[in-house]
Amino acid sequence: MTGARTYDEGNVRLWLRLLGTTRVIEKRLQRGMADKHSTTLPRFDVLAALDRAGEPLAMGALSRALLVSNGNVTGIVRTLERDGHVTLEPRASDRRVSMVSLTAQGAAHFADLAAAHHGWVDTMLSGLAPETRASLTADLGELKAVLSERPSA
Amino acid sequence: MTGARTYDEGNVRLWLRLLGTTRVIEKRLQRGMADKHSTTLPRFDVLAALDRAGEPLAMGALSRALLVSNGNVTGIVRTLERDGHVTLEPRASDRRVSMVSLTAQGAAHFADLAAAHHGWVDTMLSGLAPETRASLTADLGELKAVLSERPSA
DNA sequence: CCCGATTGCTTCAAACCTAAAGCATTGGGA
DNA sequence: TCCCAATGCTTTAGGTTTGAAGCAATCGGG
Numbered sequence: 001m002t003g004a005r006t007y008d009e010g011n012v013r014l015w016l017r018l019l020g021t022t023r024v025i026e027k028r029l030q031r032g033m034a035d036k037h038s039t040t041l042p043r044f045d046v047l048a049a050l051d052r053a054g055e056p057l058a059m060g061a062l063s064r065a066l067l068v069s070n071g072n073v074t075g076i077v078r079t080l081e082r083d084g085h086v087t088l089e090p091r092a093s094d095r096r097v098s099m100v101s102l103t104a105q106g107a108a109h110f111a112d113l114a115a116a117h118h119g120w121v122d123t124m125l126s127g128l129a130p131e132t133r134a135s136l137t138a139d140l141g142e143l144k145a146v147l148s149e150r151p152s153a
Numbered sequence: 154m155t156g157a158r159t160y161d162e163g164n165v166r167l168w169l170r171l172l173g174t175t176r177v178i179e180k181r182l183q184r185g186m187a188d189k190h191s192t193t194l195p196r197f198d199v200l201a202a203l204d205r206a207g208e209p210l211a212m213g214a215l216s217r218a219l220l221v222s223n224g225n226v227t228g229i230v231r232t233l234e235r236d237g238h239v240t241l242e243p244r245a246s247d248r249r250v251s252m253v254s255l256t257a258q259g260a261a262h263f264a265d266l267a268a269a270h271h272g273w274v275d276t277m278l279s280g281l282a283p284e285t286r287a288s289l290t291a292d293l294g295e296l297k298a299v300l301s302e303r304p305s306a
Numbered sequence: 307c308c309c310g311a312t313t314g315c316t317t318c319a320a321a322c323c324t325a326a327a328g329c330a331t332t333g334g335g336a
Numbered sequence: 337t338c339c340c341a342a343t344g345c346t347t348t349a350g351g352t353t354t355g356a357a358g359c360a361a362t363c364g365g366g
Binding site: 183187211212213223224226227228247249250251 | 343344345346347348354355
């Protein structure tokens with residue numbers, strides 16, 4: 001006998017598969033960013049958030065959008081600023097707030113990165129059967145909803 | 154007109170969902186490990202690999218099992234050794250190799266962590282419909298196979 | 307108006323992570 | 337036997353990440 005379980009083994013199996021596949025894809029993207037464009041995924045994520053917003057964002061808005069800590073964004077934005085991809089300026093109406101803007105150079109850089117990123121993702125996932133891709137996308141949407149309903153585990 | 158696409162938008166959408174759900178779960182587990190057990194996921198991963206193997210593992214075997222760099226394992230194992238959870242010893246037949254063993258304390262510690270970890274995962278995923286869980290698990294298996302077929306993007 | 311709480315961000319210590327360089331050991335060919 | 341390439345690990349520099357402490361600016365009650 002294996003004794004009474006206090007948890008369902010199937011859920012752990014699902015989690016390990018989710019984690020495993022995500023890590024493999026993420027490592028390949030990370031490697032591509034480093035090898036072909038001398039940058040990193042976190043920097044790409046910040047540029048993507050700014051591009052998506054279409055307007056300057058506060059540091060706090062960035063950290064909420066990316067699900068990372070405030071201090072983390074400070075460091076990443078600092079290197080992006082050093083490399084000329086973004087500029088920082090206090091908001092006139094509240095000087096505590098630092099607004100981050102994409103420069104023309106940053107926007108052009110991001111366009112390159114996004115094209116490469118999308119191409120890599122497409123290459124990696126294109127071997128998947130269309131119906132598998134559809135059901136994965138739908139099921140992950142359901143999972144996301146389940147996770148939202150129970151915010152704190 | 155949007156012009157000819159060189160990639161399929163649906164693949165990127167799937168990737169973003171995969172990444173988003175994985176990050177949410179991972180952050181909660183990370184938080185739980187820190188708050189309830191004063192440890193981290195990478196440390197847990199190393200202990201899990203040793204427990205799973207059931208015998209001492211070389212540093213290189215650990216880094217391959219965890220998909221992380223060699224130097225990374227060096228650092229994590231160093232802190233685990235400092236805290237008395239593992240011991241390090243050169244292999245007699247080849248002194249270049251460092252064998253990592255779980256101590257009794259490390260094994261007991263891991264048992265606690267594993268129970269908590271499985272409980273958290275079970276709680277987070279238990280809201281999922283059984284058939285959704287089954288199809289997710291199966292589809293992720295297919296995705297994993299697809300990724301294995303094309304090792305380098 | 308004033309002062310204490312709040313808010314937005316930065317700094318800090320500790321840990322994680324990688325690629326590249328370095329060190330020690332091993333093994334194979336001349 | 338000797339040497340040198342290959343192997344296993346560690347070190348290093350640079351970047352990512354967090355939580356907590358700290359600083360500056362703002363806001364609100366008295």
